[in-house]
Amino acid sequence: MSGRSNTAVGAADNLTAGKAVGAAVIGNVLEWYDFSVYAYLATILSHQFFHSENPTSALLATFAAFGIGFVVRPLGGILIGRMGDTHGRKAALLLTIFMMAFGTVAIGLLPTYETIGILSPILLVVCRLAQGFAAGGEWGGSTAFIVEWAPKNRRGFFGSFQQASVAGGLLLGSAVAAICSSVFSAGTMEAWGWRIPFLLGGLLIPLGIYMRRNIEETPAYREAVAEKAPAAREAGNWTLAGRAFGFTILWTVSYYVMLNYMPTFTQQHAGLSRTAALWSNTLGLVVLVVAVPLMGMLSDRIGRKPLLLGCCIAFILLTYPLFVLLLSGGGLGTVILVQIIFAVMIAAFSGPGPAAISEIFPTASRSTYMSTGYSLAVAIFGGFAPYIATWLIATTGSPLSPTYYLIGAAILSTLVILRLRETAHSDLR
Numbered sequence: 001m002s003g004r005s006n007t008a009v010g011a012a013d014n015l016t017a018g019k020a021v022g023a024a025v026i027g028n029v030l031e032w033y034d035f036s037v038y039a040y041l042a043t044i045l046s047h048q049f050f051h052s053e054n055p056t057s058a059l060l061a062t063f064a065a066f067g068i069g070f071v072v073r074p075l076g077g078i079l080i081g082r083m084g085d086t087h088g089r090k091a092a093l094l095l096t097i098f099m100m101a102f103g104t105v106a107i108g109l110l111p112t113y114e115t116i117g118i119l120s121p122i123l124l125v126v127c128r129l130a131q132g133f134a135a136g137g138e139w140g141g142s143t144a145f146i147v148e149w150a151p152k153n154r155r156g157f158f159g160s161f162q163q164a165s166v167a168g169g170l171l172l173g174s175a176v177a178a179i180c181s182s183v184f185s186a187g188t189m190e191a192w193g194w195r196i197p198f199l200l201g202g203l204l205i206p207l208g209i210y211m212r213r214n215i216e217e218t219p220a221y222r223e224a225v226a227e228k229a230p231a232a233r234e235a236g237n238w239t240l241a242g243r244a245f246g247f248t249i250l251w252t253v254s255y256y257v258m259l260n261y262m263p264t265f266t267q268q269h270a271g272l273s274r275t276a277a278l279w280s281n282t283l284g285l286v287v288l289v290v291a292v293p294l295m296g297m298l299s300d301r302i303g304r305k306p307l308l309l310g311c312c313i314a315f316i317l318l319t320y321p322l323f324v325l326l327l328s329g330g331g332l333g334t335v336i337l338v339q340i341i342f343a344v345m346i347a348a349f350s351g352p353g354p355a356a357i358s359e360i361f362p363t364a365s366r367s368t369y370m371s372t373g374y375s376l377a378v379a380i381f382g383g384f385a386p387y388i389a390t391w392l393i394a395t396t397g398s399p400l401s402p403t404y405y406l407i408g409a410a411i412l413s414t415l416v417i418l419r420l421r422e423t424a425h426s427d428l429r
Contacts, residue, residue, distance in 0.1 A: 016216060017149050021158060023215045024142050025165040027097055032169025033176075034104035034201040035135050038066055038128070039260035039386065040177035040278060043267065044194045048112040049121045056394055059264070063387040065125050069132035070383020077371030080137020084367035088217050089145040092137055092367065094209070099134035101205040103127045108198030132383075139166075139378075140371025147358040148218035148366075152427060153300055159354035160296025164289050167350070170259050171285035176200060178278035186274075220428060224363045237369045240360050244373030246416030247357055250312055251349055252382030253409035257402060258342045259285065261386035266335050269327060269399040276332050284339030291344055295351025303424045304356040308417050311348035315410035318345070320403045327399055352424075359423035381409060 038045065046058040049065075076096075084092035106127045113120045143162050150158030176197045184193040262284075263277040272280065299307050318341075326338045361370050385405070392401035 020149050020215045020218075021146050021161065024093065024145050025161050025168075027093060028138070028142050028162065028165035029168040029172060030201070030205060031097060031100045031134070031138050032166045033172040034100045034169075034198075034205075035069070035131050036170045036260060037104075037173035037177060037197045037201065038069075038107070039256075040174055040263055040281075041194050041197065042066065042264055042386070043274065044190060045124075047190065048114075048194065049110075049124050051113050056390070060387060060390055060394075061121070063261075063384075063390055065121065065128055067384035067387050068125050069128035069135070070379040072129050072132040073136035073375040073379045073383070074372060076133035076136025077140055077375030078136075078368065080133075081140050081368040081371030084137070084141045084144065084371075085365060089141055089148070089221055089367065090215060090217055092141040093145065094213070096134040096138040096141065097205060097209055099130055100138070101202055103130035103134065104198050105202035106130075108195045108202070136375040137371060139374060140367050143354045143358055144221075144367045144370065145218055147355055148220035148363065148428070150355075153425075155355040155359070155428075156296040156299035156304065156352050156424060157293060158296075159358065160293045160299075160351045162354040163296075163350035164292040167259075167285055167288045167292060171282060171289055173197065174263070174278055174282040174285055178275060178282050181275045181278055220363045237361075237365050241369040241373035241376075243360055243416060243420065244357050244370055245377045246412060247353075247360075247420070248374050248377035248413075249381050249416075250315060250406075250409045250413035251353055252378045253385050253406060254315065254342070254346050254349070256382045256385035257389055257406060258339070258346065259288070261389050261402075262339065264386070265389070265399070265402075266326075269393075270335050271329070272332060272335060277335075280332060280335045280339055283336055284343045287340045288343040288347055288350070291347035292351045295347045296355070297351075299352030299355065299424060303422045304352040304359075305417060305420065305422050307348045307352050308356065309414065311345055312410045312414040312417065314345045314348070316407055316414070319406045319410075320400065323400050323403045356420070356423065359426065359428065360420070362429040 042059065042062045046055070046062040050058040050061040080092050080095060083095065104127075107124065110123050110127070111120055142165075143159065146162045147155055147159045180193050180196055181189060259281070263274075263281045266272045266277040266280060267274055270277075295307055322338050322341060326335060328334060357370060357374065358366060388405055389402035392405065393399050395401075
């Protein structure tokens with residue numbers, strides 16, 4: 001398909017492209033708000049749904065339920081990704097937004113362990129499975145959609161809004177949790193205030209549904225269907241999916257340790273209150289949302305690999321000393337500084353990342369195999385990252401132990417990215 005999609009995009013009306021990308025971005029923000037708010041309320045949920053005399057055991061159970069949502073992400077990636085390749089990107093995106101809405105609102109309505117006993121955590125896990133299935137299809141579908149609408153020389157910039165919208169969803173979740181924690185007393189949050197962020201997610205969904213019903217299919221996909229472009233050989237597709245898997249490891253571990261688990265970590269080990277921890281995390285996410293498009297734009301100029309490798313090397317060299325600083329007792333100001341530094345490091349990967357991973361695949365099979373490789377990596381390495389971090393600290397007795405997980409992930413992704421070709425200035429296939 002070399003050259004065809006880019007010609008079509010170049011001829012497409014700019015207003016149509018802007019509307020399509022804007023719809024995908026807004027829908028993405030809403031879905032990732034719904035998916036991530038669970039992590040920001042983990043300490044409260046552990047009391048509500050898991051009966052244990054040991055707070056650490058209850059928290060581990062809460063993060064295990066968080067991770068279970070990622071177990072089905074590969075299945076969602078395969079099935080919804082396949083739907084995106086056979087029935088269009090738009091149909092797949094509409095399905096994911098409905099499923100995510102169902103899972104999120106249901107969590108906000110669930111009775112607690114005190115009310116219905118063991119059935120409560122079981123229903124919580126069912127809701128997380130629905131969210132995870134939807135998230136598995138959402139990421140690949142929205143990434144393919146946005147990158148395929150982009151002009152050739154701006155795929156990094158356009159694609160970066162996919163990650164900016166993911167970070168925006170995390171930011172929205174963190175901010176809503178922080179606002180609720182600021183407005184309500186600790187007793188009110190424990191009693192019923194924790195439900196509000198989940199129910200609010202349901203109120204935001206109709207906006208995303210409305211916009212996604214009024215967007216057009218991507219020019220690249222329309223041309224692939226019109227010309228009956230063949231997908232790559234099955235074995236070749238799985239090889240490409242394997243590259244996407246290795247590419248994603250640091251990406252997902254850094255996200256879920258530094259952006260989802262961090263409010264819990266700073267409460268337990270850096271001496272912050274729940275409210276201060278949430279606001280610190282929110283400020284870091286603001287920096288990330290701003291920095292990601294800048295990094296995506298930079299990758300269109302200098303290439304994807306310099307930024308991707310720079311991020312990997314930064315995590316290998318800086319993670320341990322930054323965690324030492326985090327635990328130095330410097331208070332809220334030090335925590336905010338460290339989280340901002342990590343946000344910039346993550347942005348160096350998340351800016352070029354969506355375009356770089358999309359450029360690995362041909363259009364005819366992009367949604368299926370990109371979703372599969374990405375979702376498998378997220379399920380194995382990212383979804384259980386908060387659980388692994390909590391377990392490492394409990395096992396070793398050292399709050400520095402999560403750094404080894406981050407450094408190991410950076411080494412694995414470095415080895416994969418070194419073998420990828422530079423695709424910033426090539427046509428989409």
